[in-house]
Amino acid sequence: MQIYAKLFVHCIKKIARLCSYQSKKTLSYGLYAVFMKPLITPEQADALLAAKGQAMQKTILMPFNKALNAVLAETVFSDRAYPPYSRATMDGIAFKQSDRQMGDTFLPLKHTQAAGQARTSLQAGTCTRIYTGAVLPEGADVVLRQEDVRFETQNGASYAYFSVPTESGQNIHPQGSDLAAGQVVLEAGTVLRAKELAVLATFGYADVLVYKKPKVLVFSLGDELVHPSQKNILSHQIRLSNAYSVGNLLKEWGLEADIHEVGIADNLEAAQTFFMQASINYDLLISTGGVSVGDTDHVLAACKYLNATPLFHGISQRPGKPLLFAATPKVCIFGLPGNPVSAYVCTLRYVLPFLRHCANQASNPPDLISLGSKVYFKPELTYFLPVKVARKVVEPLPTNTSGDLFSLTKAYGVVELPSHLSTFEAGSSWPVWKFSPD
Numbered sequence: 388m389q390i391y392a393k394l395f396v397h398c399i400k401k402i403a404r405l406c407s408y409q410s411k412k413t414l415s416y417g418l419y420a421v422f423m424k425p426l427i428t429p430e431q432a433d434a435l436l437a438a439k440g441q442a443m444q445k446t447i448l449m450p451f452n453k454a455l456n457a458v459l460a461e462t463v464f465s466d467r468a469y470p471p472y473s474r475a476t477m478d479g480i481a482f483k484q485s486d487r488q489m490g491d492t493f494l495p496l497k498h499t500q501a502a503g504q505a506r507t508s509l510q511a512g513t514c515t516r517i518y519t520g521a522v523l524p525e526g527a528d529v530v531l532r533q534e535d536v537r538f539e540t541q542n543g544a545s546y547a548y549f550s551v552p553t554e555s556g557q558n559i560h561p562q563g564s565d566l567a568a569g570q571v572v573l574e575a576g577t578v579l580r581a582k583e584l585a586v587l588a589t590f591g592y593a594d595v596l597v598y599k600k601p602k603v604l605v606f607s608l609g610d611e612l613v614h615p616s617q618k619n620i621l622s623h624q625i626r627l628s629n630a631y632s633v634g635n636l637l638k639e640w641g642l643e644a645d646i647h648e649v650g651i652a653d654n655l656e657a658a659q660t661f662f663m664q665a666s667i668n669y670d671l672l673i674s675t676g677g678v679s680v681g682d683t684d685h686v687l688a689a690c691k692y693l694n695a696t697p698l699f700h701g702i703s704q705r706p707g708k709p710l711l712f713a714a715t716p717k718v719c720i721f722g723l724p725g726n727p728v729s730a731y732v733c734t735l736r737y738v739l740p741f742l743r744h745c746a747n748q749a750s751n752p753p754d755l756i757s758l759g760s761k762v763y764f765k766p767e768l769t770y771f772l773p774v775k776v777a778r779k780v781v782e783p784l785p786t787n788t789s790g791d792l793f794s795l796t797k798a799y800g801v802v803e804l805p806s807h808l809s810t811f812e813a814g815s816s817w818p819v820w821k822f823s824p825d
Contacts, residue, residue, distance in 0.1 A: 426703040428806070429736070429769050432712070435698045436737060439714055440744025443670070447599040451587040454579050456641045457597035458747045463573035466590050468563035472506070473523040477558040480536055480547050481527035482514035484555040496538070496545040500524055514547050523559055530558035578748065598747040601670035601719075603644040605634040608658060608677035608686065609725065612650025628792065629675035629727055633734045640751075640824055642742050644673075653677065658685040659692040666693055666718045670745075673738060676725030679709045686711060686722040695720055703806060704769040707733040727792035732771045732801055735820050753803065753818035756781050762804065762811040769806045773798040774819065781819055798822060 427435075446460040475481065482494055494514040498507050502520035509515055509526035517523075517530060537548045566572060572586055579587075579597065587595055612627040613620060620626065627650050634646040651661050651674075658677065665672050677686045678700075690697060695713040700722075702710050706729040711722030721738055723730040740750060759780035764770045774781035776799045786794040800821035804811055811817065 426701045426708070427699050428703055429803070432699055432702055432710075432737060433740070436712065436741040437744050439698065439712075439719065440741045441747075443601065443719065443745045444747055445599040446596050448594050448596050451579075451584055451592055451595045454587075454595055454597050455581070455584060457579050457600065459573055459575055459577045459579055459583075459595065460598050460747070461596040462571055462575050463587065463590065463592060463595075465566045465568055465570045465572050468568045469566040469589070470560055470562055470564070473562045474502075474560050475500075475517045475519055475521050475523060475530045475558060476560050477530055477532040478518050479531045479533040479558070480514040480549075481509065481517040481524050481530050483509060483511070483526055484529050484553060486512050487553065491550045492548070494547050496547050498524070528555045528559070529553050532558060576747065598745075600643055601742060601745045602668070603634075603637065603642070603671045603673060603742070604647060604665050604669040605630045605637075605644050605673045605675075606647035606651060606661070606665070607675045607725070608651045608653060610650070610653045610683075614648060629723075629725065629730050632727065632731055632792070633673060633675060633723065633738075636731065636734050636822075637739065637742070640739055642739070645669075651677075653683040653685070655685045655688055658689040662689040662693055662720070666715070669718065671719050671721070671742070673721045673723065673734075675723045675730045678711050678722035678724055686720075687713075690720055690722070693718070693720075702769075703767070704771060705766065706771060707736075708768070710737065712737075726788070728773070728786065728788075728795060731792075731795060731822075732820075735801070735822065736771065736803075751824075753800075753820045755816045756802070756819045757816045758782075758802070758811055758813050761813050763809060764804060764811075765809050767806050770804040771801040771820075772804060773800075774802050775799050795822070 449457070480494075480496070481500065486494065494512070496516055497510055497513040499516040500507055500521045501518045504521065506522040507515065507524045509524040511526070515524045515527065523530070531549060531551070531553055535549055535551045539546045539548060572590060573583060577583060607627055607630045611624050613624050615626045615628070617626060627648065630646050630648070634644040637644045651657055662672065674686050677684045687697065687700065690711070690713040693715055695715045695718070697711060697713040700711045701708060706726060707724055709724050710733050711720070713720045713722070721733075723733050743750060757780045759777060759782045762772065762783060773784040773786055773794060775784050775797060781799065781802055784794060784798050800819050803818045803820065
């Protein structure tokens with residue numbers, strides 16, 4: 388076997404020397420990457436992507452109201468106690484418990500205290516009309532809800548009459564009872580949802596330090612691709628869809644991506660030019676198509692043109708075996724296969740986790756779900772099988788090769804079946820990567 392391998396390498400090198408420069412690059416990079424280097428496992432790809440994603444992490448100061456779904460890169464402290472003052476939790480009257488009589492009580496109504504007004508002082512033996520959220524008047528220690536009070540006017544003076552039992556502290560939210568000044572309210576690493584943004588606003592964090600989300604561009608290569616609006620389509624053409632499926636899958640999971648809506652021509656110069664220009668403005672380039680070893684597959688050569696080092700090119704899986712990942716110090720590149728199912732599965736399984744690493748987001752692990760029926764898959768490859776959910780188990784969904792985009796519309800996700808087995812019994816549980824977050 389070793390002799391045959393050496394002979395194969397020698398033949399490839401000789402063919403490359405005889406070919407044009409363009410073909411030489413395609414052969415030397417494409418064939419070498421796919422055939423000379425061993426395929427890595429999905430687990431090895433995970434480790435490489437995690438390490439590179441963490442190395443790509445950057446922080447940025449941004450307005451808090453623009454930071455939804457970002458990951459906090461600093462610890463947030465309370466700048467004052469919360470609530471900052473004792474406040475009423477009901478509309479009603481405020482008074483001092485020691486001023487009321489046993490049983491029926493009749494107190495003069497002297498002031499009104501509303502939210503947003505400076506604190507007033509309570510006169511001994513009187514009460515104050517108070518509203519929810521208002522500062523508790525100085526000297527008051529009870530708020531009685533207005534449903535338990537009868538308001539009366541006698542000789543031009545206002546009074547409050549009540550008879551229900553009361554106690555000190557009733558219907559009052561005491562100052563500092565939630566948080567003391569200087570207390571940690573949000574830890575670094577927290578994902579900023581709507582409630583966390585409210586906390587930032589409460590404690591004056593108009594700008595907040597977060598992990599920067601990579602700027603992503605998704606595009607497709609292929610002379611056959613035309614814009615979806617094209618009506619008079621020729622028999623050899625297809626409407627561009629992969630870039631939309633990949634880009635919108637990222638958006639569906641709360642990430643951001645720009646979609647290039649024109650196919651890139653299948654020639655080396657066009658690919659190199661586009662990759663070079665895109666790398667100026669984006670942190671991650673995601674291409675579909677042109678990643679295999681044909682004469683019109685130029686993604687690897689374009690990566691080399693950018694001096695991007697391939698971390699891997701080929702994973703022992705189906706679908707998505709030719710997947711490429713390359714990187715420079717400033718930009719990373721995913722070369723996804725052109726088959727729609729392959730591109731979609733690779734985005735779900737590898738691109739999404741990588742982007743989470745870049746933004747320091749927690750991983751979103753797959754669910755363990757049982758197979759509803761027996762599955763047989765002979766090749767020694769990790770198998771990503773589209774499935775549907777039925778009666779709390781997953782059932783294989785028939786597909787017509789990795790080009791069958793339409794079957795995905797019926798799928799819940801893909802089950803990941805390991806390469807060391809060929810038979811997967813009904814009732815056995817395996818990781819299922821769902822297509823949608825909800």
